[in-house]
Amino acid sequence: MLLLKNARVFAPQDMGDVDIFTGGGKVLALGSNITSVPAETKTMDLSGFIVTPGLIDLHVHFAGAGGEGGPIFRAEPLSLSSLLESGITTAVGLLGTDGYARSVMEVLQKAYALEMQGISTYIFTGSYKIPPVTITGDVATDIIAIEKVLGLKAAIADHRSSHPTVEEFIRLASQVRVAGILSGKVGIFHLHVGTYPDPLYIVRETNKRTSIPLYHFLPTHMNRNETVLGEALKFALDGGNVDFTATSDMEHPQACEAIIHLVEAGVPLDRITVSSDAGGSSPLFDAEGHLLDVKITTPEDFLKQFLHLVDLMGPEKAISVFSTNPAQRLGLGKKGKIAVDLDADLLIFDSEWNLKGVIAKGRPIWSKI
Incomplete structure (x- = not known):
């Protein structure tokens, strides 16, 4: 499980700074100040970063x-x-x-x-x-x-x-x-x-x-x-x-x-x-x-x-x-947006829109962070 904190999220609509909680390859929760997560969850503080769908x-x-x-x-x-x-x-x-x-x-x-x-x-x-x-x-x-x-x-x-x-x-x-x-x-x-x-x-x-x-x-x-x-x-x-x-x-x-x-x-x-x-x-x-x-x-x-x-x-x-x-x-109904129950395919950009990380089906698989 993975918790992304304080990211500027475009889902594609601009959601402002929110948290994204993923597990089992899906987005499980999306909102401000998500704190109730299992102990084994890995947390990434993405303050100052931008997250979009893959x-x-x-x-x-x-x-x-x-x-x-x-x-x-x-x-x-x-x-x-x-x-x-x-x-x-x-x-x-x-x-x-x-x-x-x-x-x-x-x-x-x-x-x-x-x-x-x-x-x-x-x-x-x-x-x-x-x-x-x-x-x-x-x-x-x-x-x-x-x-x-x-x-x-x-x-x-x-x-x-x-x-x-x-x-x-x-x-x-x-x-x-x-x-x-x-x-x-x-x-x-x-x-x-x-x-x-x-x-x-x-x-x-x-x-x-x-x-x-x-x-x-x-x-x-x-x-x-x-x-x-x-x-x-x-x-x-x-x-x-x-x-x-x-x-x-x-x-x-x-x-x-x-x-x-x-x-x-x-x-x-x-x-x-x-x-x-x-x-x-x-x-x-x-x-x-x-x-x-x-x-x-x-x-x-x-x-x-x-x-x-x-x-x-x-x-x-x-x-x-x-x-x-x-x-x-x-016809890929689980792709193309960031929303609860959709696939956790996410891109992480810095504030200048340089690609810094890729999360595919909830798993970080490429990173420059």
Whole structure:
């Protein structure tokens, strides 16, 4: 058991200076001057420190990805420390371009390993390719039978995608929806979006033909360029949810700029999330499609963008985008907030918003205090 005393808590709402008592991986009590705790409780005086919910990264290649340019460009699996140093206490793993030499089972096993090391993990089945690669041989069965599988990942509007027809896409979306209904999960169809003209056409057409709700679709990389950002704005104003990528080498706009653009245009903040794409590749192609360079992304920019948004919009809105909103989108009811009976995933910052400690499921697992 752990008692955090006198911390300035953003839950995400500003609660002022309060105490947080945790045990069994949960927040057991939250309030001023908590004193009635078991004798074995460890106490930390956090006067002058800030506590927030842990960050949730819903698109991270923690088992490694990449491969454009050949095997030498295959990214290695991410370490636990690289995630913790970026404030990530919940991570959702997935495959990238390579659904051939890499497998969803690899991602699942890495998820189990990271869970055993202390953080919370989930995965998406599939990769860029269609028909999707899966664990059981069936998309819906993966989602229903495997607790960690939250949905399906595929690629659209990209030269590396399988260029599915609308009919193929509808069948996959239907599988995701039915699996979500049968499993009690949201059922997310997570979409890597490239730079083709009208990149979300297939999503809008599927919604129009089938009435499959827009909340099942979560397009990511929606800040690739100004054109794609314009599509993100239209999709979000129509009721969809969009995810921006935190990598610093992406063409403008950066994630924080994209968020402010959408909010100023009238998009509700709860329709916006940010993810890192860490462990994946960021290939650069010339106008003729020749590969010029490959960079491997890291989790560092995720925390940098969070802190930048803290400066631009304040802690409450930044926490909503990086923790509360992804928890809601993914159906993780015990994550994304600091409240009694929710998971004790907490970040400790000093007064200058330097990350000083990480508590995952009630256990301190990284500290500079």
